[in-house]
Amino acid sequence: MGIRALLSQPLAKYIAEEQQRWIVKSTEVQEEWRVKLVAKAMNTQFGKDHFFKDIHTYEEFKEAVPVRDYEDLKGYIAHLKAGESDILWPGKPLYFAKTSGTTSGTKYIPITKESIPNHINSARNAILSYIAETKKSAFLDKKLIFLSGSPVMTETGGVLTGRLSGISNHHVPGYLRANQMPSYETNCIEDWEIKLDKIIDETIDQPMSLISGIPPWVQMYFDRIIDRTGKKIKDVFPEFSLFIYGGVNFEPYRAKLYESIGKRIDSIELYPASEGFFAYQDSQKEEGLLLLLNSGIFFEFIPVENYFDENPKRLRINDVEVGKNYALVVSSNAGLWGYSIGDTIKFVSTDPYRILVTGRIKHFISAFGEHVIGEEIEKALRYAMERHPEVEVVEFTVAPMVTPNQGSLPYHEWFVEFAKMPVNMEQFVQDIDRRLTELNVYYDDLIKGNILRQLVMTPLRKNSFIDYMRASGKLGGQNKVPRLSNDRKIADELTKMNTL
Incomplete structure (x- = not known):
């Protein structure tokens, strides 16, 4: 020694x-x-x-x-x-x-x-x-x-x-x-x-x-x-x-x-x-x-x-x-x-x-009164990853889609960069959504009341978040991607970067 x-x-x-x-x-x-x-x-x-x-x-x-x-x-x-x-x-x-x-x-x-x-x-x-x-x-x-x-x-x-x-x-x-x-x-x-x-x-x-x-x-x-x-x-x-x-x-x-x-x-x-x-x-x-x-x-x-x-x-x-x-x-x-x-x-x-x-007190989604917080989405993701052990996540963020095209119901959109994708993406999404309804009664009410539909998962190409942070001048150091937004500023930038 x-x-x-x-x-x-x-x-x-x-x-x-x-x-x-x-x-x-x-x-x-x-x-x-x-x-x-x-x-x-x-x-x-x-x-x-x-x-x-x-x-x-x-x-x-x-x-x-x-x-x-x-x-x-x-x-x-x-x-x-x-x-x-x-x-x-x-x-x-x-x-x-x-x-x-x-x-x-x-x-x-x-x-x-x-x-x-x-x-x-x-x-x-x-x-x-x-x-x-x-x-x-x-x-x-x-x-x-x-x-x-x-x-x-x-x-x-x-x-x-x-x-x-x-x-x-x-x-x-x-x-x-x-x-x-x-x-x-x-x-x-x-x-x-x-x-x-x-x-x-x-x-x-x-x-x-x-x-x-x-x-x-x-x-x-x-x-x-x-x-x-x-x-x-x-x-x-x-x-x-x-x-x-x-x-x-x-x-x-x-x-x-x-x-x-x-x-x-x-x-x-x-x-x-x-x-x-x-x-x-x-x-x-x-x-x-x-x-x-x-x-x-x-x-x-x-x-x-x-x-x-x-x-x-x-x-x-x-x-x-x-x-x-x-x-x-x-x-x-x-x-x-x-x-x-x-x-x-x-x-x-x-x-x-x-x-x-x-x-974060100001990092939440409450576009419809659901007030989903960071702890809840992280728990829901962890729940799904435990049931799909092949999955590896590099980074993710979540934003509301208030006015979807073609008159469909609004939803939460999850932007996820995977290192390893789920074998069954549909079941992976359902597992996250089900756990989120258990964790947040308001989200559950909105889903059951047909105010919101099940979340939408948008897989991103490799290095999408690195590219986003680079474009924002926040690559490296102590900078972090917000987990939750109550608007689509981050979501729109990620969408521009060619989703898979």
Whole structure:
């Protein structure tokens, strides 16, 4: 066992014990963070505007701090971008994490000196939790690859600005940097396809043990290696033993990824965002991701059914229930206050608090009042794939067809790029549709009432989603294809790209 693997064992044990200490007092820890955050920001512009000096209880906090999204915070962000201090948090941000928004254009999310450990330490602790539980650490002595965005920074109002993955790249611990791939120069390449070929050049003959990235882009990396070598990934990288991923639900990609690898390996799921690192998989045995309640973030939860109410119900951690969908709201030492992330989560445990990410609050189909969400379509697809084990899905998205030709009933259209098609496509579609009616009573009512007809499956040619993302300027990095749309913007673009 090498020095890195050896030294990681006591550190992993220490982190696991520290984690357990705050887990057993999660409610108290969260209240302590609420009090500390308000006190620290009392003399900022936001703190003065919202009378932080008068906040003593959670009820007063809710009254003073409304739920906001980026658009609502834009005025304060504009002051930060102009180089001003003490706006949302004392001083100036350390970074702006630059990310694309669906309605706000480019978003500039502040990351402060106090909040950067949340991003960096959480990623580290996810790996250490894995080591503490499994006692496996030999992978640390081999090569590690993080498929991420460019670490090149610009400046905005005197604040370093870049993609979150690029910012994080600057904070990789020194003891891992010697093992990290690709090279800094390659990581700085902006064009994803040029960058990917260069990454393969640098890694293909290396003892890769850990590979990390968003599943669709990891799959693209695997596909190109297989095309180049004619071998499964396990034969190219016999040391490969740990896959770390986040950003999208892994299930639709699982079969294809493992088929490409050629063996099953351990994996760790992460839940990072520009606004904070919220959760990670702390156990290979338990379902869900551990919500990080002691990391500079005060969490609130809005029941999904109340989210669009004028005054939605807001809950603290001690009020949540297992199995219910909540919109995630955070206040943090990055200077975000009552900030709606846009994600929906569901608790699978409250001892400790573990979650699943179930979708996006604005990514749903409700063209007919059905309000089908991401979790439901992913479960329906997984159900069908279990019954048709030959099927491998590369990527998919779903959109409504409100005005079909020739007077037929409206339907949901599924655009799917298959690596391996169903032997019986008609039965595959029926299995998805049947499971969706079981999961969503409104969809079931619309089908039974002849308002909607059975979904339509549109298989796409190879690389359709890559071509779509390339045309949209979003190929690679942390970009993801939306699973659900309430319009046909994505659907129409995919249709133009020559369906099969």
